[in-house]
Amino acid sequence: MRRYRVSADIGGTFTDFVFYDSVTGQYKAGKTLSTPKNLSDAIIKGITEELGDCANIDFFVHGTTAGLNAFLERRGAKVALITTKGFKDVYEIGRGNRPEMYNMYYRKPKPLVERKNVFEVMERVLFDGTVETPLDRSSVVQVAEEIKKGSFDSVAVILINAYKNPIHEIEIKEILQEIIPGTPISLSHKVAREWREYERTSTVVLNAYIAPIVQKYLDDLEKRMQEKGFKESVYIMQSGGGVITSVIAKDCPIQTLLSGPVGGAIGLNALCEMLGYKNLIGVDMGGTSYDVSIVVDGRPDVSTETNLEGFPILTPMVNIYTIGAGGGSIAWVEGGGMRVGPISAGADPGPACYGNGGQEPTITDANVVLGRIDPEGFLGGNMVLDKEAARKAVKRLADKLNLSIEEAAEGICNIADAKMADAIRQITVRKGIDPRQFILVAYGGAGPLHACLTAEELGITTILVPEMPGTFSAWGMHQSDIRQDAVRTFTNIIDNISEQSIIDVFAEMKEEVSAILLQQNISDEQTEYRMSADLRYLGQDHTLNVSFNDGKISADSLKKLRKAFDEFHESVYGHSSPDDPVEIVNVRLTGLGKLQRAPKEKVTTFVNTVPQPIKINKVIFYGKEFDTNFYDRSYLKPGQKFMGPAIIEELTSTTVVPPNYEINVDCFNNLLIKKIQ
Secondary structure (H helix, E strand, O other): OOOEEEEEEEOOOEEEEEEEEOOOOEEEEEEEEOOOOOHHHHHHHHHHHHHOOOOOEEEEEEEOOHHHHHHHOOOOOOEEEEEEOOOOOHHHHOOOOOOOOOOOOOOOOOOOOOHHHEEEEOOEEOOOOOEEEOOOHHHHHHHHHHHHHOOOOEEEEEOOOOOOOOHHHHHHHHHHHHHOOOOOEEEHHHHOOOOOHHHHHHHHHHHHHHHHHHHHHHHHHHHHHHHOOOOOOEEEEOOOOOEEEHHHHHHOHHHHOOHHHHHHHHHHHHHHHHHOOOOEEEEEEOOOOEEEEEEEOOEEOEEOOEEEOOEEEOOOEEOOEEEOOOOOEEEEEEOOEEEEEEEEOOOOOOOHHHOOOOOOOEHHHHHHHHOOOOOOOHHHHOOOOOHHHHHHHHHHHHHHHOOOHHHHHHHHHHHHHHHHHHHHHHHOHHHOOOHHHOEEEEEOOOHHHHHHHHHHHHOOOEEEEOOOHHHHHHHHHOOOOEEEEEEEEEEEEHHHOOHHHHHHHHHHHHHHHHHHHHHOOOOHHHEEEEEEEEEEEOOOOOOEEEEOOOOOOOHHHHHHHHHHHHHHHHHHHOOOOOOOOEEEEEEEEEEEEOOOOOOOOOOOOOOOOOOOOOEEEEEEEOOEEEEEEEEEHHHOOOOOEEEOOEEEEOOOOEEEEOOOEEEEEOOOOOEEEEEOO
């Protein structure tokens, strides 16, 4: 039996690794600089540096940014869009609403497919799935020949009402595969089987847009790992949480769009199970971005629809709010005031203190100037920073604002802390959630640097820094299950629903989900199924997703579903209408295929002594210098308590604790930091 389980999380600056040794039962973290030109280079480098090759790896999972980067940089595939005759302009027109009502300069995002690349075929399926006009195969052949001549990289097929009856989409795929073999084909009923033509079209076009890039990347990664002895399937994190095999990811790459940050959200869920917490806010600060996610009542906050740069996407995604505020975010002056981010120095050249030629002051440089990062203790002492270069970079900014170097450095950090606090408000306060009732979990390479001061902005008094925080997202991937989702549009008044009709729909979805899980070697006995429905009051436009908590369909469960919807509506919007009719719009089924997890050992022996610092340095907090103890986290033991100000160094991150905080090391080696009132 092979020995190691490995996860890799590709960030804008670093690629993080977590290695689990099944023989010793120990986790080990690793980091290497990301390689934007070929993301797999960093993965191969990180694995070979630690293990030599891939022959001893039993399980490998990673979060990829290949598809997201292709979309954000608009370097995706040349896509041909096939739709029903008469519906050519659905994608171009979109919706008539104006998302930014008072923005005089608002413009709709430029479509990913030009109008000239939209092709029509003769067919028509009605709203109930009845075929009114059979598919004209000759029109499909003609379109396929045009696509062949046009040298398109990918094809998206979206027929009207195909979510009810996909027979014509299936026929079109068969014809296309004969005429343009090898070209990726995205079918709407496979990618987003629910109503609303524009949203469905947008989702499938985006899937087709990134498909060739993701397929090429995964093919290359698999080949390189196999050459180094890897014999198992490559698993990919998906945006809704859970993992899928690379085979499924190539077929539906949109499921991987936000796979990078999702590992952290799954890690939060694992912390809830380990520690008994219900409500956590997770903040993942890397070199480029700051990602916020939450766990409410022990479950990650997952949305069935999202919007990415103006494009609606109908696929389950963990709700993650992202801003451009990472360790590499550049500080600059505009209109006489200081700004921080979203532009980042990235991995190359990186912050000025990296010594790679960077000249602009970054958040990392500011922390070095303030003494919060010890140049000789960065990355566990494996990378020595250039403090003088950091001071020179910050001085150039300070001179423009008539500030001292230290004042400018603290200003950079204060602005970053305020932006981060506002990002947390976007995913909590805007939804009626009080962040003061949550524990803030800080991870990522720079997350623990700013956690306490960001928490102060929000009135949060408890902060948790997990073990190996810099690679926490990669650790979270070890706690994932295989996940497969299915959806059907099922528009009915809840009080008028036939129990058997909804049972039949769920049975159809279960057959679909179990078949895909079986492709990934997951049997029905290994699968947990979760049922939910999108509900709204009759006459409303938007829906709320509510779970069937008892896991079965009956008259009683439908009544409980209705009651749960009223309560959920009250909590989200501040009001409900228990006497008004409620409509089911979509029903959803999630299949979770249980994978073997690498357990984290709980320590039962505690140490009551006060830890000894490895050094004492001057560090600036609140505009003053404090004598601050520096600790090596590897020497800290469960049960130990000590006070701030303190700096805790380790391989993957640095934790900054201001004065008037108490630090406790818990039974899983997490740091529990509490503000002294």
